[in-house]
Amino acid sequence: MAELEEKPIQEIDDLEKSFVLADIGTTNTTVILIDTVDGSYRLVACASVPTTARLPWLDVMTSVQQGIGRISEITGRKLLNERGHLIRPPRKDGSGVDHFAMVVSAPSPLKTVLVGLYDEMSLASLRKALRTIYVQEVEVVSLADTRPEAKQITAVIQSRPDLITIAGGTDGGAEERLLRLVEVVVIAAMVLSNSQLPHVLYAGNLKLREQVRELLEENAHLHMANNIRPDLATEQLDDVMRLAEELYEDIKIQNLPGIHELSEWAGFPTLPTARAFAHICHYYAGQEQRVLGIDLGSNSTTLVMAQAGQVHLSVRTDLGMGEPMAHLLRHTAVDNIMRWLPDEMDEPDVANYLVNKSLHPQTIPLTEADLHLEQAAARAMLHCALQSTAVEWHWTSNGQAPHAPAFDRLLVHGAVFARAPRPGQVMLLLLDALQPTGIFSVGLDQYGVLPPLGVLAAHQPLVVVQTLAAGVLSELGWVIAPAGKGQPGKKVLDIVIESPTARFEGEIEFGKIEVFPIAPGQEAQVMVKPIGRFDIGFGPGQGKTLTLTGGLVGGLVIDARGRPLTLPRDPHDRCSLMRKWQWDLGG
Incomplete structure (x- = not known):
């Protein structure tokens, strides 16, 4: 979980404004309408529709328009004109809104090759920094890699990466060994550049910057970051995090079909959903000390640990309730799913469910058995995400098993929670998966408002404060876990x-x-x-x-x-x- 830099909150400069906010996910798009009611901002309506980023639509605007259309049906308020564009500013007849903003997680993850000296040092730091965005690790090259150089080069080329990251060597430290690894990238980049120049992010020994530049600048888009490990005891993640997020926006978000037309509506910067979720957790942390946020999405799982002045974020694109379900058994044994079932089931039936769910992520449980299986898989998935993050961030002491540190507030977002028939099912799922201790309250984002509100947090804080204060979350209750x-x-x-x-x-x-x-x-x-x-x-x-x-x-x-x-x-x-x-x- 890497620490995010928080920007100072700006005060709102006008009142009585209305907002349409969209969360464009891999599987579903959620649209919400916020307006003033009796002088205070409130959630007026929300709608969720299938995302239209893929065939046959190839246009995310379609799903946003469909979501806005449903809100118009609910409220009787006209929001789109005859051409399907958002009406802005509002008209005297009450149609339209003042502002539009969006968060996005619909693009495929940034396929990334990691190149570094040692897995427990430079590569571990790279993973921490890159897990603040939607990244898929497709290949790793390090000193521990026993493959011949030719096979390393072939592996990098065949992975067709969006981004190659290089780290290693303290400032003034290792040179020759790191340069040998850079040579692998140089040759791979020469081949990859025949179709498209690859992006390469260098975050290693500062002394080698110019040599790396000379070797790569003709065959790659080269990005220089501060050394992620300037010495053995220090990590500098911020620069890599910033550049990686910019690259995700440039390479993935900006190439999402239909995004440019939507961007013309937007009055605020478009954020990755995980970053926006981290912003809203930070808002809560200012009031309630330590906050653990969980977003269990279709194609990713996001964990946020926030406290006053600090936000840590970890995104796993290999864990999710949609397509990644097919690979869940790579991360955990089938017994770790079956152990949570209230009725016995055969292993092949569990494996078949995971494959079918990955092929049809929009399906919802139709039977009680399907519901129990989905919730059991969610338990195993959350436990995997927590365990790996706990190890990565040393949340262990006195030989104890990896676990989350104590928190005061638990915020949960995701369809598997929102559509649970009874709140007790959500509470038990969370307690089983996280196994927390202490005293804390649990808030469920049943209407999918937290990430969209996160995009407003730095720009329109009054909107966020009043909307949340109006009770937009479903409060499940307090827990004492000795x-x-x-x-x-x-x-x-x-x-x-x-x-x-x-x-x-x-x-x-x-x-x-x-x-x-x-x-x-x-x-x-x-x-x-x-x-x-x-x-x-x-x-x-x-x-x-x-x-x-x-x-x-x-x-x-x-x-x-x-x-x-x-x-x-x-x-x-x-x-x-x-x-x-x-x-x-x-x-």
């Missing part, structure tokens, strides 16, 4: 809940997950006291009195199942436990 180990049946904590209408006292035993009643939207005083060495974030055995608000799951969720979760080995017993947990959370 850290610690115990025996099943052993008491983990005592709890007292006092609301204006009732008082409740209870306890929870190790191995259980329960919902303690607080009505949705109702505030309650919660006194919680861990037993023994169990820790809810204030130290072993340390309790706290909190003011919490009830959510859609019907109360305060206490997850005392332990970390990591331990499931029965017997398939029948495991399925029975899954059904019990679903029942306990109303799923």
Whole structure:
């Protein structure tokens, strides 16, 4: 997860404006209308339609127009003229809007070759920087590569990369070994340039810049960045991140069919969806300390960790609920999907589902079995993304398994969450996949507004503040997840809940997950006291009195199942436990 540079927020300079915002994804396009209602900005309407970037349409404007058309049907407000163009500025009859903006994740990932000295140093830093955009790693060349040079060159050529990145050598350090790797790129670029000049980004030893320039400038579009590893103890990711995002925009977004016509409507810079999602997580972090954001999309999975003044972003294009589903078993065993199913299923049936889902990403579950399988795959996918990010960012201590650091707010975006029939299913999915500890609240982006609002965050902050304050998120509720180990049946904590209408006292035993009643939207005083060495974030055995608000799951969720979760080995017993947990959370 790489750290993003945050630009200062500019104050809004006019009021009473209306906005059409579009999120153009790989599979679906979401369009939302924001306008003032009783003097405050509100989400007025939203619509989701299939994206039309591919055959037979090859024009993303078509899906945006269809989404806007649906909003017009919902609101009775004319937004497009006879030629299908957005009406701007608004007319006296109430038609049209003031502004249009969009975020985009529809292009294919930036196919990238990584060239570096060592996997645990320069290549690891390159991966961190490049995972802030939509990148597909198609080839790696390093000193550990035992292939003959000719085969390395052939591999680079056959991968047909959009971008070749080179890193390695501290400033004033290794030269000869890095230049040998550069020679591979030089020869490959000569061949690739016969059809199109490749883009090459150099982020290695500064002393070699001019030599690299002389070797590559005739056969490549060469981009120079600061050394990503100027010394062994220092990473400089920002420059590579900035250039990579610019290249993604130039190579991918600007070549999306129909994007130029849409850009003529836009009054704000078009952002990659992942970056816009990071912006909105940063907004929340300014209010709620530490925020974990999850966007489980069709062709990518995005993790954001944000706190005041800092945003870290990690994008995995090899994990997603659409086309990447076919390759999920490369990252995890089929047992890690089947373990979350409430009913037994054969391995071939699971594998067939993953392939079919990748071929038809727009399909939705039609049976309860399909729904359970989709949610089980989402658990495995999220767990994979979290584990790899945790290792990459050293979220481990004292020999513990990789895990996310504590957070105060969990924001989730994606169709697999938004279309879940019951909020308890979403809550259980997240707790199973992430296995977090501490005290936090969960907000579900059911209407797909967070990335589109993220594009406005730096330009129209009042719009973002008022729209979110109006309750545009579905608040699932608060969670207390004690850290610690115990025996099943052993008491983990005592709890007292006092609301204006009732008082409740209870306890929870190790191995259980329960919902303690607080009505949705109702505030309650919660006194919680861990037993023994169990820790809810204030130290072993340390309790706290909190003011919490009830959510859609019907109360305060206490997850005392332990970390990591331990499931029965017997398939029948495991399925029975899954059904019990679903029942306990109303799923």
